[in-house]
Amino acid sequence: MTSETRDGTPIQGSHIKETSSSFGITPEQYMLPAAQQIRMLDPEGKLIPEAAQGTSPGHEYPIPEDDALLAAYEALVVGRRVNDQNYALVRQGRLAVYPSSHGQEACQVGAALALGTGDWMFPTYRDTVATITRGVDPLEVMVSFRGDWHCGYDPLQYKIAALSTPLTTQLLHAVGVAHAAKLRGEDTVVLAMCGDGATSEGDFHEALNFAAVFEVPVVFFVQNNGYAISVPLSAQTAAPSLAHKAIGYGMAGEQVDGNDMVAVLATLRRAVDLARKNSMPLLLEAITYRMQAHTNADDDSRYRESAEVEQWKQRDPLLRMRTFLTERGVLDAEAETRISGKAEDVAAALRLAMTTEPEMNPLEIFDHVYAAPTAQLREQRAKLADELERSQEG
Amino acid sequence: MTSETRDGTPIQGSHIKETSSSFGITPEQYMLPAAQQIRMLDPEGKLIPEAAQGTSPGHEYPIPEDDALLAAYEALVVGRRVNDQNYALVRQGRLAVYPSSHGQEACQVGAALALGTGDWMFPTYRDTVATITRGVDPLEVMVSFRGDWHCGYDPLQYKIAALSTPLTTQLLHAVGVAHAAKLRGEDTVVLAMCGDGATSEGDFHEALNFAAVFEVPVVFFVQNNGYAISVPLSAQTAAPSLAHKAIGYGMAGEQVDGNDMVAVLATLRRAVDLARKNSMPLLLEAITYRMQAHTNADDDSRYRESAEVEQWKQRDPLLRMRTFLTERGVLDAEAETRISGKAEDVAAALRLAMTTEPEMNPLEIFDHVYAAPTAQLREQRAKLADELERSQEG
Amino acid sequence: MANTTTATTTAPAVTTKPTTFAAALNTAMSDAMEGDRSVCVFGEDVGTLGGVFRITDGLTQRFGADRCFDTPLAESGIAGMATGMAINGMRPVIEMQFDAFAYPALEQIFSHIAKTANRSRGRVRLPLVIRIPYGGGVGGVEHHCDSSEAYYAHTPGLKIYTPATVSDAYLMLREAIDSPDPVIFFEPKKLYWTKEAVDLSALRTQYEDAAQDESAPSAGVGAEGRAVVVREGTDVSLISYGPSVSTALKAAEAAAEDGISAEVLDLRSIVPFDDAALEATVTKTGRAVVIAEAQGFVSVAAEIVARIQERSFHSLSSPVKRVTGFDIPYPSPKLEEHHLPSVDRILDALDELQWED
Amino acid sequence: MANTTTATTTAPAVTTKPTTFAAALNTAMSDAMEGDRSVCVFGEDVGTLGGVFRITDGLTQRFGADRCFDTPLAESGIAGMATGMAINGMRPVIEMQFDAFAYPALEQIFSHIAKTANRSRGRVRLPLVIRIPYGGGVGGVEHHCDSSEAYYAHTPGLKIYTPATVSDAYLMLREAIDSPDPVIFFEPKKLYWTKEAVDLSALRTQYEDAAQDESAPSAGVGAEGRAVVVREGTDVSLISYGPSVSTALKAAEAAAEDGISAEVLDLRSIVPFDDAALEATVTKTGRAVVIAEAQGFVSVAAEIVARIQERSFHSLSSPVKRVTGFDIPYPSPKLEEHHLPSVDRILDALDELQWED
Numbered sequence A, B: 001m002t003s004e005t006r007d008g009t010p011i012q013g014s015h016i017k018e019t020s021s022s023f024g025i026t027p028e029q030y031m032l033p034a035a036q037q038i039r040m041l042d043p044e045g046k047l048i049p050e051a052a053q054g055t056s057p058g059h060e061y062p063i064p065e066d067d068a069l070l071a072a073y074e075a076l077v078v079g080r081r082v083n084d085q086n087y088a089l090v091r092q093g094r095l096a097v098y099p100s101s102h103g104q105e106a107c108q109v110g111a112a113l114a115l116g117t118g119d120w121m122f123p124t125y126r127d128t129v130a131t132i133t134r135g136v137d138p139l140e141v142m143v144s145f146r147g148d149w150h151c152g153y154d155p156l157q158y159k160i161a162a163l164s165t166p167l168t169t170q171l172l173h174a175v176g177v178a179h180a181a182k183l184r185g186e187d188t189v190v191l192a193m194c195g196d197g198a199t200s201e202g203d204f205h206e207a208l209n210f211a212a213v214f215e216v217p218v219v220f221f222v223q224n225n226g227y228a229i230s231v232p233l234s235a236q237t238a239a240p241s242l243a244h245k246a247i248g249y250g251m252a253g254e255q256v257d258g259n260d261m262v263a264v265l266a267t268l269r270r271a272v273d274l275a276r277k278n279s280m281p282l283l284l285e286a287i288t289y290r291m292q293a294h295t296n297a298d299d300d301s302r303y304r305e306s307a308e309v310e311q312w313k314q315r316d317p318l319l320r321m322r323t324f325l326t327e328r329g330v331l332d333a334e335a336e337t338r339i340s341g342k343a344e345d346v347a348a349a350l351r352l353a354m355t356t357e358p359e360m361n362p363l364e365i366f367d368h369v370y371a372a373p374t375a376q377l378r379e380q381r382a383k384l385a386d387e388l389e390r391s392q393e394g
Numbered sequence C, D: 001m002a003n004t005t006t007a008t009t010t011a012p013a014v015t016t017k018p019t020t021f022a023a024a025l026n027t028a029m030s031d032a033m034e035g036d037r038s039v040c041v042f043g044e045d046v047g048t049l050g051g052v053f054r055i056t057d058g059l060t061q062r063f064g065a066d067r068c069f070d071t072p073l074a075e076s077g078i079a080g081m082a083t084g085m086a087i088n089g090m091r092p093v094i095e096m097q098f099d100a101f102a103y104p105a106l107e108q109i110f111s112h113i114a115k116t117a118n119r120s121r122g123r124v125r126l127p128l129v130i131r132i133p134y135g136g137g138v139g140g141v142e143h144h145c146d147s148s149e150a151y152y153a154h155t156p157g158l159k160i161y162t163p164a165t166v167s168d169a170y171l172m173l174r175e176a177i178d179s180p181d182p183v184i185f186f187e188p189k190k191l192y193w194t195k196e197a198v199d200l201s202a203l204r205t206q207y208e209d210a211a212q213d214e215s216a217p218s219a220g221v222g223a224e225g226r227a228v229v230v231r232e233g234t235d236v237s238l239i240s241y242g243p244s245v246s247t248a249l250k251a252a253e254a255a256a257e258d259g260i261s262a263e264v265l266d267l268r269s270i271v272p273f274d275d276a277a278l279e280a281t282v283t284k285t286g287r288a289v290v291i292a293e294a295q296g297f298v299s300v301a302a303e304i305v306a307r308i309q310e311r312s313f314h315s316l317s318s319p320v321k322r323v324t325g326f327d328i329p330y331p332s333p334k335l336e337e338h339h340l341p342s343v344d345r346i347l348d349a350l351d352e353l354q355w356e357d
């Protein structure tokens, strides 16, 4: 009778069974997240003894090498500086809008550093720092936030999709990119990012299901920062964790302390590795916190206590990492100076760029709607051109 | 550190914790389906010893009383007759289309009989028999399949929504009906039905999540009949079972042998009970099989072996139940005669009704689009009235 | 149904203080909730936060979290749950956060909300309101400024209202909530913070008195639509709705300086459509310009042009012109001024109306 | 791009055997897959089953399950995955099972597929095709007969093709697959099993030769649209597309018996729109009737009427008429004959064209 259990379900055919058996655990044990979120640094930045890192059989993660950790720290410092510079520019009215990832930089940096150059990343509006860390010029990323109509950088060049605003839609694109690569025999891994609120959208479900059914190497990386604008996680889901959603797709889920740079990098790396090796998707939920309002247009005092924000300051990813690396002897004063100098340079370039208005040709709004503008658009373009000409004369 | 595990997740606030602790098990054990599908009758219709019924702690189900079982059998026989009569009417060209539930009648009957009169049911196009079992006149249900433009019966009178065709959309309506009732303090349970294929749609995800977050008593009842038209379950999901999807919403899931009338009724009853008592949703997956093609327009020989169909004939829900009830002494020759007589009466009424063309007033197509037809529709109605008049003259 | 044939209230304007469009909407909802326990409000961030535009501000505090509440982030879910609640006796008023973020709900809206009354032969009606902030002019980034009314207007079974004044914001939303049919209620974002001297309590009395008076002729938008002439004129008709009405009025003023007397018609409801008002103004002036923010192709503006020529062809002295957004995705904040119908562009259209004939 | 200015092929018609519309579509896909490994086909039931209309029949057998495959049952997922595959170098051709079942994909289509090229400043193009069987006349039940082209046509960034003949089914689908822009390809269900004497291999050669010949003038639908006059006439223009072209032709034949010479224009692509062809025919005849199955309000038919009056106003002897579906949800199989544009209804419209003038 046992062979009739779960009739018709294909768990036998999936990589989950192989993978879990290579860890010596059951598929269910493997798919469900470890009993605690994975954490390697305590809130003060001390390394947690291995036994207390939240791991359980099949859920152990090796600590990344020192130079990878130092590179991550550098990206953290630059990322924080970019966040804070942009925040200031918005306040000065020199930038239209900026959804800051202040407090979430460990997730941002981990996302970028876990990927190889042939891999793809699908970020949201909040993932500017991840995009920069992967190599896009900060000025290019800021193009759309300055009020231009396009995404600024070339998605194909960087293998980073345009920041996505319609929530969760991009996860399906990530699956498609991975599937195309798989069909061509390439081992591209795709990192697909979204927030906690976004997991409620239907596209989240469809993306995870498609990824699992087509066995494509997509790492779904959810930054659970506690809020979707004003709505706390408790009003978003009743699940034991967002990572638990994985099992409903026949996928492994894991939860990580998203303010612990070491754990984020370790878990993301393993996820990317497994995804690539076995051509399978995984779900990683990072517990983090949005330290600032949703955007400058938001007033977070309406829906949360400042005490809550204060509490999370104690777990600042940057400070934890600095303490850890300093005590580990990886970060010294010289390196610190070099890194903060670099961060200041990036910030200065941003400030400088924002002193001039971006150059925009109004007529270009007609040029990229189709590969070749239709007769109708050429007519409309001519009309606007005529208006512009007359207004210059007038 | 344990208290920090799964930060922000609301499992503490949900009914899951209470419910599971009342069974003396952990929430995770409660939410995940039992290791085997719940089954009370073996394929030959013999009662399976309690220890082998697939239950595990917290997943035990009492056998319904004999008269409930006899009523279920009667509905099974009528349901089967309706399915087969409609199938024949389609072949004779007297019915436009009929998605038969032949083979799935135990699920159909269980769905209707598990509910109280104040409860609601949300069926799909395949759930004619469930609708009839709940009391709708078969002729009313068949109205739309005969080619009329409306659903035939009054949804408010029977508390049965119009059969839904756009897949999975109705699950959200079910959540809304339950939520409205809850806000008014009524203890209405809503049974929301869909197929295995439908679980892939985004609305499935949104409905389960809304139900769990708003803690409304909706029983999601998935008839997993192995196929979505031609697509087998293995191409639909890689999950260990569809019931496993429950945990991602903080909900309990269970799998039942959908061709075992006793187990279907037992599990549905307990689900309805728990939902009502605790105002919480549950997910029940019934493993069954679609014995005929998707509809008369479908050719199932293109995608499945007839041997597979033959195999499932061995687990016919009606025969299993007949054997069981006969051996249990609940069903005797007299009852059998009475029941088959009733089934024949229903079939005869269907045949008779189909000998006449349904009366339709073409002008009524304008009357119910809005509560009062707009000026525009009155104009269009007048135009058609004029045409009809002229064509009668001509 | 309230008698609101004229857009301006007849209440004494003596001590009315400036009221925003947003406040009028907010008051309409709270008055409706006050009067009818089945009215409830939900959507994304509408509870504690009061909505990203603060239109639902204070409703949760006043009526409790059972009656105004946040949902998980899923628009199809919101529309689908509203459908179920309306089936079961409620009158849900739901908010879509921005125009383009209503698109995930389109299947629910097209295949169920629009069709339920019809497919149940009138037995199940869905008295629900979907509020959609729409249009541009507020410097919004991509996906935040779509004018999506055409999608809904093309779908039989939905009513489409869009107010252009503060008093209409109040009166039409009350009417939408009281409507037995589903109403898509388009709120021009750029008007949210505009102010008019409107006495909301006078409007409340006016609306509720009329609603109680069974014998009063139903002068609401009802089944006929009810456009209003917001400026009288004799030479040309400017036809618009929602965010474009104020632009049309400004253009009419500018045209007056050139000696052209433009009449301005505010459609108010797109469905039902007020053909009588449209015919009246075009018959009177013989010329028309239709103004709307949405891209023009297969748009509400196209429908208006088609109706004018079908019904008033022989009154026309020149072709009807459209001034609409271009057929492009909504452009960036820095360029939207070039995309949106402007006074200048309307004046250009007037110039082309073959006045020499 | 293939030179297909005339709808009929120039290949010798001697031994061509009757070919169905369905076979033409099927062959177009398999020819495209043959020629380009990046072309892949997916959707619900398109693999083993060959689609519920069998349009993809045999593709999996021929090209393998990597190139033609079933997906889980989720239309947004299908459209979203196609978007990603197109980003990464593929040319997906996806099938929506029925018109109304494409609605769950509308957010993906409106907010991404239509906008990706633009928001990436032309760097990321999405050469994908969404095939949608549409329209009525096949006795389908509710949700199976919508004519939804207006929703897509109103959305900038999408091209909208709809063939009305067997040879166009082949040629236009090949063109759609080769297009660098996303194409919504509307297939009139009621034509699937119609047959014409068409030699598909001649069409293949014709298409592929033209595609190779860089110097040949691009006469495909391209950026201009390319309507064709399928029947010449002098008194009135019948403008239609897709499933209504054959109805228009029948009406023209019937009108000829009454001494009215009707010209019939098949638009073929709604986007791009062929204004030149429209102006030419209306200028020639001075009268026009627009015919389409979709509900008329805010429809493609409305746009056509608007364009005619904007561009050919002074050529018109009488108002342009529309013969469309009523503004109701698509009615039942037994009543669809009363809803759909019929020859009689077109003749009635012709009668109202003020011939006495």
Ligand SMILES: Cc1ncc(C[n+]2csc(CCOP(=O)(O)OP(=O)(O)O)c2C)c(N)n1
Pocket: A126, A165, A166, A167, A194, A195, A196, A197, A198, A199, A225, A227, A228, A229, A290, A294, C044, C073, C097, C101, C104
């Ligand atoms: C489909 C859709 N609906 C609504 C919105 C409006 N919106 C933008 S961000 C946001 C909250 C998202 O929360 P979450 O996913 O947790 O991400 P976070 O902003 O916290 O990073 C909402 C509702 C949107 N962008 N897209």
Ligand SMILES: Cc1ncc(C[n+]2csc(CCOP(=O)(O)OP(=O)(O)O)c2C)c(N)n1
Pocket: B126, B165, B166, B167, B194, B195, B196, B197, B198, B199, B225, B227, B228, B229, B290, B294, D044, D073, D097, D101, D104
């Ligand atoms: C949104 C939507 N997409 C596609 C369809 C077409 N369709 C009708 S039934 C069906 C298969 C459904 O399979 P399943 O959910 O397993 O139910 P079953 O028919 O097996 O009872 C499909 C694809 C539809 N009705 N609605």
Ligand SMILES: [Mg+2]
Pocket: A195, A196, A197, A223, A224, A225, A226, A227, A228, A229
């Ligand atoms: Mg968040």
Ligand SMILES: [Mg+2]
Pocket: B195, B196, B197, B223, B224, B225, B226, B227, B228, B229
């Ligand atoms: Mg099925």
